[in-house]
Amino acid sequence: MQYSHDTHNHTHEAHDHEEMGFWTKYVFSTDHKWIGIQYGITSLLFLLFGFVLMGLMRWQLAYPGTPIPVFGPILEKMLGSAAAGGVMSADLYNSFGAMHGTIMVFLGIVPLAFAAFGNYVVPLQIGAPDMTFPRLNMASYWLYFLGGVVMVISFFLPGGAAQSGWTSYSPLATIIPTQGQTWWLLGMVLLINSSLLGAVNFLATIIQLRAPGMTWMRLPFFVWAQFVTAFLLLLAFPPLEAAGVMQLMDKLFGCSFFLPTGLIISGKVADVSGGGSPLLWQHLFWFLAHPEVYVLILPAMGIVSEILCNNIRKPIWGYKSLVYSLFAIGFLSFIVWAHHMYMTGMGTAISTFFQTTTLIISIPSVIILTVFFITLWGGSIRFNTQMLFTLAFLVMFGIGGLTGLPLGFNFVDLFLHDSYYVIAHFHYIVAPGTIFALFAGVYYWFPKATGRYMCDFWGRVHFWCSLVFMNVVFFPMFTQGIAGMSRRMYDGGVNYSQAANKGLLGALPDSAIYSNVIISIGAWMLLLAQIPFIFNFFWSMRNGRKVESDNPWDATTLEWQTPTPPPHGNFAVEPTVYRGPYEYSVPGAVRDFIPQNEIDNKGKAKAPKS
Amino acid sequence: MSLKSFHIVFMLATLALSLFLTVWAYQEFARTQVTSYLAAAICAAVTSLAVLVYGRFFLKKLKHISYQ
């Protein structure tokens, strides 16, 4: 590579870019930025879809057995007897629940947090022209898309979509009479292969394509977060793929990987060889699914650190602690998986081991959150929309994290396991936690991708409504769970209520049942609260206020030192990095920020822009 | 790690396998007294030696290729 020819190459490429047809430019693009946007829009749509499923389920929970207004007849038309009379049947409820989890995790958050933001931002932040393997990158997106299509089609199969939860525990998942489960497994295999390609690509990009001077300890924290996330995906996903293949063998060829000897289905001994192990599925599933939790949260933490430093105009407090904590989390996340399985009877010795590692992993998580809070100390905070979301993330993630600690103790878990408390706990981490950070990321990087700001007023409306309703939805769930309400109940617990069981000790109190209504209304309001965002997002693409410069937020990292929006190949001239990622308010500097590629602090960028 | 290094790792695994096969076949011979197991054990032992000889040849032949 001769960089002396870069300017020439750049013009040449720009020329190529114009000549590219519609299909190669917009559909089968190999440009990391466009793939990032494809990922972003697709996964946002899936998030909305997953949320709508839950919105429908919340009607059943709040008003069990009554027809869903407006949407009920539509459901009946689309899905037939599963929604007879506009009432959600138990089967439909189960498949919506399973698909809500699957879609939110595998088709919504991971592609948005990891693939979309990672694709768009990581190569820019490390000063790379593109991802290392652009064509693999495209293949990764299309595998993801295909996986999504397979999942969506499964709703219209005889018997409906997968019904045994996003965890698909065998034997139930194997013997349940719906083709949806087979399609779920096929979809998962596609999604897993997609994220494997993505993970290989991210790691290779971060290791190989860092610009000159971009040493490891000068990487923005967001890049570090994506790096560790990619490792988690690379190493944790294959066991689930193996498990998926085995469950497919069980379903298609009648094997018994997860079916024990003497399995009885509806009163008859099943015609299977037996000899399998139901625990094997759980082990393989959670071996992925616990690191997956960190796949959901680490990119969010990366986004938060970028926006935090940018809006308090001072460096991050304890950059190295953050990085080392990330590594500790990455390592420990592989040896905590069985804390999801305390109730399976795998033995107290094993439970104790996993209880210990689980509590140890909370230490680096707390360090990260603490570093963010200490960073706030003494900063002059700019309260723009992305900063509001970021600050809310810190608190909401804090609630989610702290409420997780009791679940780590297996004696407490005896009571809370599989209750609404668990739902509240992980939704606080993922919904007002990760999703808020992702919203913040959208507001923050939108000007770079489009050259226009998103509207701040509607951003604030979106933020405050979302914040309020998120808490209306999830906070009562803690009390419901502590009152003993079990998750996955089709009728919202009415059968176990005090009203239905007069004088029964331990029946669900009326308040827990009544909370269902409040939560449901909160959820629908939350759905409405996303309308300003959707409107703002699309409207601002064409009509938003134009940015005044390539670096509208006065940020230090390299993605802001490119033209807006960055052209194919990103940088006009390969940047050279001279300093760490967060040099804000450096004493003696002309401006309150020094970009990473600036050689001195006199306010002149070394590299000419565009 | 280049293909050369990986090939060496692979040959070490092959060596381990042929040694294991020697032990396994001999044990089967001791258990069943079927002579074909003894023949197998001898073949496996010879293979182990052959792998070592091949290793020497390989290292010599690819002397100028990097391990990295």
Place this chain on the structure above:
Amino acid sequence: MEIPYTVKERKDTGLYNAKLGIWLFLASEVMLFGALFSAYILLRVGATPGTWPHGLLNVPLGTLNTIVLIVSSVTVVMAWASLKMNQFGKWRMYQAATLVCALIFLVIKSFEYHDKLTHYEVVTKEGDKHHVYDGHLVQEDKDKVVLHPSAHRLYTARAIALGFGPEPAGAHAPADHGAKGHAEKEALVTIQRSTIEHMENYGPKHHPYLAIYFTLTGLHALHVIGGALVMAFFFGPGAKMWKTDPERFTNRIEISGLFWHFVDLVWIFLFPVLYLL
């Protein structure tokens, strides 16, 4: 700007992009096969004592296949070394040899599969007396099934429940079954269709051992096929690159060789685990 280090290595990492990429990919493959191996361990540990099969697979054939794969890994590395030494003709020879090895491996493997898929367990019921027959299918028509009893059989939960389980060590075999097992080893068994209650071949459904055997070797065979297709491409149309960009082409051969070595290495583990232990 164009993507750097596609051909030459980056100084501080000592790797060109594709080499790092394939190693990362192989790391994930280790986890994939590792998970399946751990499934094997769990199934084996959880099996009813004495029912996990020994000597069900054909060891000489398996050994032959192992040798074929080891030879193919030698030809793969020699192919790469030939390109490094600028000997394109030799490369063609070695590459062809590798492809032939891959083909031989798959042919032998399919014979082994065929052997398992024509091996049947037949449960008959005459009056209220059950009997379990086990052997390779010789002939099958409307009213009868002819089996060639085989020396090695699996003990399924169904057979054990009917009293045709493994004989306890040292104890006398049940007269009925023991006599058939030994005396009629060579003779064919003819079974009337009307008496058959259940008939199942040694497919993956039959027993957890066969399930993991077919899954592991099937996944491995898919890897062999994938690797062979890529190498066939380099042998055929892909070889044009040698004229335009020899260094990049050599790298491609190295990458495919690394993948091939991994696939062979998996077999080196699969062979003792499935055939010998």
